[in-house]
Amino acid sequence: MPPGSLVHIGDFDEEETRISVIDYGRIDLEEPVVETVEDLLKFREKDSITWVCLEGLKNVEITELIGKYFNIHPLVLEDILNTHQRPKFEEYDDYLYIVLKGLSSGENDSSSVDFRVKYEQVSILVLNDFVFTFKERKDDLFLPLVQRIRNSTGRIRSLGSDYLTYALLDTIVDQNFLLLDSMDEQVDDIEEELLTNPTSDTLVAIQRLKRELIDIKRATSPQRELLSAILRSDHELISEKIHIYYRDVFDHVLRITESVDSYRDMLGGLLDIYVSSVSNKMNEVMKILTVFASIFIPLTFIAGIYGMNFEYMPELKWKWSYPVVWLVFITLPTVLIIYFKKKKWL
Structure with a gap:
C-alpha cells in the first residue's frame, strides 16, 4: 500500500x-x-x-x-x-x-x-x-x-x-x-527457591x-x-x-x-x-554412588575369585571358609565406612 x-x-x-x-x-x-x-x-x-x-x-x-x-x-x-x-x-x-x-x-x-x-x-x-x-x-x-x-x-x-x-x-x-517493583518480587521468589529447592x-x-x-x-x-x-x-x-x-x-x-x-x-x-x-547436587549424588561403589568393589573382587570354577582351590575345601568370607564381607565395609568418615567424605 x-x-x-x-x-x-x-x-x-x-x-x-x-x-x-x-x-x-x-x-x-x-x-x-x-x-x-x-x-x-x-x-x-x-x-x-x-x-x-x-x-x-x-x-x-x-x-x-x-x-x-x-x-x-x-x-x-x-x-x-x-x-x-x-x-x-x-x-x-x-x-x-x-x-x-x-x-x-x-x-x-x-x-x-x-x-x-x-x-x-x-x-x-x-x-x-x-x-x-x-x-x-x-x-x-x-x-x-x-x-x-x-x-x-x-x-x-x-x-x-x-x-x-x-x-x-x-x-x-x-x-x-x-x-519493576513486581519484577523485584519475582526475582526475590526465584532467589529463595534457588536456595531451598x-x-x-x-x-x-x-x-x-x-x-x-x-x-x-x-x-x-x-x-x-x-x-x-x-x-x-x-x-x-x-x-x-x-x-x-x-x-x-x-x-x-x-x-x-x-x-x-x-x-x-x-x-x-x-x-x-x-x-x-545443580552441579553441587549432582556432585553429592556422584559422591554417594562412588562411596557405595568403593565399598562393593573389594567384595565383588573376592566373590569373583571364589566364583571361579577351578578344581584345586585350597580354600574351597576348608570347613570354615564360608563363615570367614562373611566375616571379611562385614569387616571390610565397616572399615571403609569408618575411613571415609574420618576423611569427611561422608
Whole structure:
C-alpha cells in the first residue's frame, strides 16, 4: 500500500473507540460527552486546554477525521495506527508528535514463578490548545491524571498544553516503576527457591524473566533519546520554563534504564547460581554412588575369585571358609565406612 495508508495494525482489537474529553482552564472545567469528531471543533473557539483521549484504534475513520480537521500529516496518522513503532519525537510546524510504550504487569500465575508484561503504544499529538492521546485499549492508565485535573486549581490548570504533555509522559514513565517493583518480587521468589529447592521450573522462570527484560529494555531505552530530543527542541509549543519538568522525566527514564540493566545482571547471577546448585547436587549424588561403589568393589573382587570354577582351590575345601568370607564381607565395609568418615567424605 502507498505511504500514508491508514490501516490499524496492533495486538488489541477494541471494537469501539471511546472518546473522552476534558476541557479546562484556571477556573472552569468541563467533561462533555463526545460521540463524533465534529463535536470537538467547538472547543477551538475557547481559550482553554482541551485534552482528547481516544481508547481503541480499530475505527480508522475517527483517526482519519482528526487528521483532516486538525491538519495532521497522513504519515503521522499511519504511525498512530501502526502500533509497532519505536519511541520517538517528531516536530512539525503546528504540532508535535510523541509515541512511546506504556508498560504494565499482566496477570501472574500464583502457583508458579511467572511474570508477564503488557505493552501498549501511546501516541500523543500536541497542538497549541489541544492534546490528543491515542491508546490501544481501555484501561485506567491516565485515571490519576484525570483526578488530578479535576481536583486541582494549581499548576496543571494554569499552564498550557506543554505541561499537560509533561504530565502524560510522567504518568506513562512512572508506571514502569510499578512494573519493576513486581519484577523485584519475582526475582526475590526465584532467589529463595534457588536456595531451598531449585527445579527445572526455576530455570524456565529465569529464562522467561530474561526474555521479558529484553523486551522491557527495547521499549524503555529509546525513551532516553526521546526525552533528550524534547529537551533540545526549541519549538514554540514547548516553553523554556517547562524544560525543568521534562528533565525530571528524563531522570526517571535513566533510573528505569539502570534498574533494567541491574536486573539483567542479577538474573545472570541467578542463572549461574542455578547451574552451580545443580552441579553441587549432582556432585553429592556422584559422591554417594562412588562411596557405595568403593565399598562393593573389594567384595565383588573376592566373590569373583571364589566364583571361579577351578578344581584345586585350597580354600574351597576348608570347613570354615564360608563363615570367614562373611566375616571379611562385614569387616571390610565397616572399615571403609569408618575411613571415609574420618576423611569427611561422608
